[in-house]
Amino acid sequence: GQQLNQSPQSMFIQEGEDVSMNCTSSSIFNTWLWYKQDPGEGPVLLIALYKAGELTSNGRLTAQFGITRKDSFLNISASIPSDVGIYFCAGPTENSGGSNYKLTFGKGTLLTVNP
Amino acid sequence: ETGVTQTPRHLVMGMTNKKSLKCEQHLGHNAMYWYKQSAKKPLELMFVYSLEERVENNSVPSRFSPECPNSSHLFLHLHTLQPEDSALYLCASSRYYGRAAGESGRLNTQYFGPGTRLTVL
Numbered sequence: 169g170q171q172l173n174q175s176p177q178s179m180f181i182q183e184g185e186d187v188s189m190n191c192t193s194s195s196i197f198n199t200w201l202w203y204k205q206d207p208g209e210g211p212v213l214l215i216a217l218y219k220a221g222e223l224t225s226n227g228r229l230t231a232q233f234g235i236t237r238k239d240s241f242l243n244i245s246a247s248i249p250s251d252v253g254i255y256f257c258a259g260p261t262e263n264s265g266g267s268n269y270k271l272t273f274g275k276g277t278l279l280t281v282n283p
Numbered sequence: 284e285t286g287v288t289q290t291p292r293h294l295v296m297g298m299t300n301k302k303s304l305k306c307e308q309h310l311g312h313n314a315m316y317w318y319k320q321s322a323k324k325p326l327e328l329m330f331v332y333s334l335e336e337r338v339e340n341n342s343v344p345s346r347f348s349p350e351c352p353n354s355s356h357l358f359l360h361l362h363t364l365q366p367e368d369s370a371l372y373l374c375a376s377s378r379y380y381g382r383a384a385g386e387s388g389r390l391n392t393q394y395f396g397p398g399t400r401l402t403v404l
Binding site for chain 2: 198199201203208209210211212213216218256260270271273275276
């Protein structure tokens, strides 16, 4: 099936630094979603991208839908301790008839922010 | 995000117990999902309901039995579980399931609940 390659697997940064992570796929995606998951909690949708080339911001977060539709990146500017968590990219995969649809998730990027 | 709620948040049960997990969404969505998240494993889709009809069952053992009485509520009934079933169980919902006219990406975007941490002894 389709896979999403997310990198890096983990990051250790100092408070105030900027962060960048990305997701790539060998297949074309029509939607890219970025979620954040805190320990023991469900993923929270941060940014959704629906058009190739789209650049969307949510506070200090910015995400872009790659023009090839095979990649996306998420940037966090001026990180703070509460940014700690696991960040997942996700995109829908469909069968050829379009009737079977599921979200494929990347393996996540674990972000640690040192105060 | 309080659009999707799950209860209980934590559950400890023995292998012979019967328990149920509950999910409720307040977003007016038509599709609901159950996922399992084990330690160091990616999210596994278990079941999908669209307009109260089960449309997907990803080879989930029969000891997990879903129920969707209406589009706002989803249950996962648990019976004679195994210790390896211990995991975080997540519920999600989306406006529609599958291809929809127009902005299918937007309408398929899933919103998750906070999860139920299940421990099977």
